């Protein structure tokens with residue numbers, strides 16, 4: 001193995017001992033369906049007629065106008081309203097990766113339309129943000145001022161400062177990440193919409209950096225992907241992944257991989273996706289992973305990925321699902337502005353910046369709008385979790401935490417079965433068959 005971080009991860013997994021798959025069957029198809037609803041809830045800009053999250057409406061329709069550029073669209077990052085380029089690009093790459101490697105599985109669940117739309121809401125925005133070959137708008141909204149207000153996206157009054165990268169303000173990590181997202185999405189779209197696929201590739205090539213090149217030639221170098229995701233998780237976490245940062249509490253069945261206090265589940269979901277993909281690569285090569293501790297067969301990697309997903313869905317000491325809306329017990333005080341304030345369709349008057357904190361943020365009742373499919377930050381290293389709106393480390397969802405779930409749930413559904421997600425779609429909503437066909 002050439003991949004050092006991956007090697008470390010596996011080493012830890014190996015040392016801790018892998019449990020055999022258990023009999024618990026979760027409905028991964030339903031969990032997958034919900035995951036897309038989270039991406040819809042995070043949409044910024046003008047919403048389409050078939051938008052399923054009924055408590056959301058159009059927002060931030062003038063993003064970029066002050067700067068003379070159209071930056072309307074894209075995704076809000078988490079419980080706030082900043083559009084951060086880096087995690088958005090990372091998330092789109094994760095979605096595209098799922099769409100490429102688990103195309104068969106996603107298609108069997110009739111979810112390729114939703115997957116491509118989730119990707120496209122990001123890539124349409126990246127295309128707008130890439131106004132010239134060497135100009136990329138990196139961020140809209142300012143983290144500090146945004147956090148002073150607790151308002152709905154539809155009422156937003158905070159400054160929509162926009163930041164750009166160009167020859168005077170370089171940012172090769174973001175440019176490369178965006179190019180990788182565009183290149184990966186181009187591969188994902190290729191069988192479905194060749195003109196869009198080509199358009200994505202044109203933009204990706206203009207930022208021809210290492211990441212993008214790797215994605216363009218992915219077929220020749222599979223290991224590159226593994227390093228890619230581990231490195232991304234690495235710099236997104238701000239510090240290196242090292243063996244000592246993992247801890248595994250064997251006291252509980254299905255202990256959760258633990259990396260960081262703040263939003264730990266996003267690292268667990270990325271690692272689980274990585275392992276499920278790698279397990280497929282090993283199976284295809286009829287190989288096993290070699291570690292100092294011995295050989296790990298592909299099935300055990302998948303079992304580990306399943307254990308992470310099952311923990312998320314409720315197989316944990318709190319018997320709570322960290323995917324909002326799944327099962328009967330899940331967080332109801334999610335740290336998310338839109339979810340925690342009555343919908344603009346229910347409460348027509350404007351909820352102002354400070355009023356939002358007083359009236360909505362501090363109330364003890366659960367959120368008025370259930371944000372289906374949001375993966376919250378999750379528990380601490382003792383599997384303890386406090387469902388409290390002010391506990392943003394544990395109750396805030398993020399795009400980057402959710403994105404790997406698409407590939408992961410579709411793979412687990414194909415291997416372990418479970419009902420499909422269609423029952424939920426009936427409940428939450430209706431995407432017309434026409435709109436489903438277009439991406």
Ligand SMILES: *[C@@H]1O[C@H](CO)[C@@H](O)[C@H](O)[C@H]1NC(C)=O
Nearest residue numbers: 380382383384385386387388
């Ligand atoms: C678990 O969290 C609850 C609620 O925040 C807290 O009261 C309790 O002390 C915590 N327990 C442990 C073992 O950390």
Ligand SMILES: *[C@@H]1O[C@H](CO)[C@@H](O)[C@H](O)[C@H]1NC(C)=O
Nearest residue numbers: 192193195196199437438439
């Ligand atoms: C393909 O993408 C283009 C935009 O590039 C869009 O106008 C068109 O409707 C899409 N085609 C299909 C079949 O979805």
